[in-house]
Amino acid sequence: MAQFEEVSKQSSQHPKPAGLVLQYGTAGFRTNAKHLDHIMFRMGLLATLRSKKTKATIGVMVTASHNPEEDNGVKLIDPMGEMVTPAWEGYATQLANAEQGDLLTALKDIIEKESINMSQEANVFVGKDTRSSSASLSQAVLDGVLLNFDSFLNFFLHFSHHFYYGLVTTPQLHYMVCCQNTQGKYGEATIEGYYRKLCQAFIQLTKNASNCTDDQKHLSVDGANGIGALKVREMESHLRRELQISLFNDGSKGKLNHQCGADFVKVQQKPPTGININPGERCCSFDGDADRIVYYYTDSDGQFHLLDGDKIATLISTFLKELLTQAGLDLKIAVVQTAYANGSSTHYLEDTMKVIVRCTKTGVKHLHHAAQEFDIGVYFEANGHGTVLFSKVAEEKIQQLAEDPNMNDERKRAARLLQNTINVINQTVGDAISDMLLIEAILAIRGMTVQQWDAIYSDLPNRQLKVKVSDRRVIDTTDAERRAVSPAGLQEAIDTLVKKHRLARSFVRPSGTEDVVRVYAEAETQESADSLAHEVSLAVY
Template identity: 80%
Template sequence: MAQFEKVSQYSVQHPKPTGLVLQYGTAGFRTHANQLDHIMFRMGLLAALRSKKTKSTIGVMVTASHNPEEDNGVKLIDPMGEMVTPAWEGHATRLANAEQESLVMTLKDIIEMEAVDLSQNASVFIGKDTRPSSETLSQAVLDGVSSLDSHAYDYGLLTTPQLHFMVCCKNTQFRYGTATVEGYYEKLSQAFIQLTKHAPNRTDDQKHLLVDGANGIGALKMREMEPFLQKELKISLHNDGSQGKLNFLCGADYVKVQQKPPEGIKMNAGERCCSFDGDADRIVYYFINSAGQFHLLDGDKIATLISTYLKELLTQAGLDLQVAVVQTAYANGSSTHYLVETMKLTVQCAKTGVKHLHHAAQEFDIGVYFEANGHGTILFSKAAEGRIQQLTVDPNINDEKKSAAVLLENLINLCNQTVGDAISDMLLIEAVLAIRGMTVQQWDAIYSDLPNRQLKVKVADRRVIETTDAERRAVRPAGLQDAIDELVKKYQKSRAFVRPSGTEDVVRVYAEADTKEAADTLAHEVSVAVYKFAGGVGEEPKPFL
């Protein structure tokens, strides 16, 4: 078949290193850039097949998010802008790891298994981040698409959420928006401007926000978007890529893990600051108080701010829609307690990984999901959108209800419902703070985080750990969970859980308690239990000094 001859010819230009095995994880493939050329070519092939199978446009994003600059990665985007289905994750891993001589055979197997009609037209959207390796690696994706005589549209430099947005726009016949970067800026900025009209007389100081762009694509796109915001938000952009290195001593992951401001940003007391990650799908906020103490507002605080405001608007609009907050086991216990006990909101716990939260959020009228690391968004069911829209045009309702419905409609337009999006989330947070007349300190004071500690324990084989209850309890090895339960009983307001890493032979330990000392001690004691029960490697974990 001439088509497969073309695949063979192209694949010689993108040879697979013999014996290299990589796994398609939650965020696709991710490793050192020099190991990815063959992977990119093959994901171009797979995207073309997925497009033919679904008769829709598929996205391929070249990025490694918060990883160091020398890494890169790739992930596929399904028709509605969501992550690719688990069955096709399996196909991706098989295709990526097929040795050179069996590539065409593996490709044919996938075509047969999925009953792909090769005569069907295919359309693939491709985007890339600012890493030096992204240029050649995205070309490898293009080679893969064209070797199956399929059509590729190269958007060039994009944030990951922008590509998710474009794919969804294209496959909804542009009902979701226009599949261009300008279409993205226009939709979000118009919704933001409409929302901030409801804010009480904002001063220039209140409009001012410091943004750490992680020296990545988010900074570039923020500069492009600024004129669309019509000075309703005054952004002071730092780590914009002109000097520093991507994700190095800056970005959302650095700020969250290190619990301190990024390099390259000068903060005054009380100033609102936020950090994107390398591909702009995560965001965290922070400030320093007058005593110079650092305060982090992570995904839990963001979910709390947004969900409580949504509940307020639904009450004003007289709409009986269920707002649920989806968290992971890593969510701070104080946030869960506040949402359930004070706000009377539904809270559901999902397994770690954005795809698990996204699916759980789809089960509700309005699902707010955020991982503690700042990756998240809000999903509105079609029925909820319809009821909100009806209210905005109903001549028989009072002004208060109509006004609340209009605000809800603009919030829907401001959300990137396909995936977590730092720019969209930033505008949403800024709009809610403005409308409520809240400072970042008042937002932070909604509840106080319980002190917590995360650790890693090296083990011979991470697969000995099996969990249940959204990873909050260990069912194997025998005796480990009983040991954890006994340790937790020793401390006030405490909990702890362990889960295997998805990529390396380590077990992740999380502990929280009423004091920092108690959280640290509990984390250490649980680490020792993991070491003993789960086959620890090297020295036994030592206590904190």
């Protein structure tokens, strides 16, 4: 196997610690950054193969999102900006875990199984977040991408192209991969192009807001000391003061995700440190790679109110449903949630709003696929990770109506609002910046305060806990992760505990991004939700 010499040589610069086993989880590989160099190199190699296979540009994002600064991670982005397919997640795991001497066999295996034409050109976009480890780890990805397979496989002439975007939010990279592969039909594959498209649509939308005061245009943003803060700063001039942002936790002082950011706010149910909150003021938090957003405010009694992914999905789907009615368009709209969705949100959506609600496993790839089944699929995880998908048919019908010269003004206005809504949304993946612009536009158009939005329904008190166990993989689940099938007896124990509380629900599942088991409980009172979560976590041990 003389032709593999180059891979061998290069991979010895990125050696795998013997015995280390990592799994491509909910959002790629994630662990302490010091264990990831070989993974990055190998994901560079794999992205090149995926690009050859799909004959399209593939993205590689170096980030560990909401995880602490010491961690890092990597995920692959498929041609339309979606998460890589399950079969390739499997290859990623195989390649990552092949011991040093078996790497070439593992690579060859993938090439053969997928019948990859090695003479095909490869194109890979690489991005990274602001973690200190991201610079060297993204270089390791590039080392993998830049290996010219043909020189060792002795095939025909071919080139491996890459474009190193450097610092980007995860959703920006998804967006640019999609733009590149649709020859610009989705937008321009540049950061500037992204700001222009989203901000122009936002400004068009806010023209429909009457009498918006400067106070209503003001928003406090917690950037989690991460990439999102940097990108909000870059974008601000495109907003032409239609949205006036006070940026906190911009990375100049604090540590990434530490006591701040969307995950902290959602899980701790309290405001981040480092932000000035005046009673009644609208605030939001991004997570470490700006693919999640949650809103919140404190009332005059100092009480904290969280508006999470469920409240966001409700606001957006109500807005879209109203526009569809005004436009006289018969399009099927659905909301996709996970088991973490607050029970009150599901009841409100199904019983009051009468929209279809689907529940999937955790991880946006599952929600994304479910949302694709509808004309309009609004999907959000409770933690604020989500977006809206419009089918081709829906987009065409909206466009026809917006451009129909014989249409009456009300229907036309609604269709144009829908068009601009489509343009402000990043349909490739959940995107804190895009979601923020959409939410701000909706609140402005409807003349709605954050308190009025919050009052749409009341959340059931809930609690999320993390439990450390020796091997979290012994827990297996079914029914969109709402029931445990192993270990034996665990589900029965949970059922017994749940029966002791009113309006209660609880489930457990192994995290795909951290070495913990997550426990979720909701009940009629906070005390009840807290004690149920505690009791269930004891049952997990």
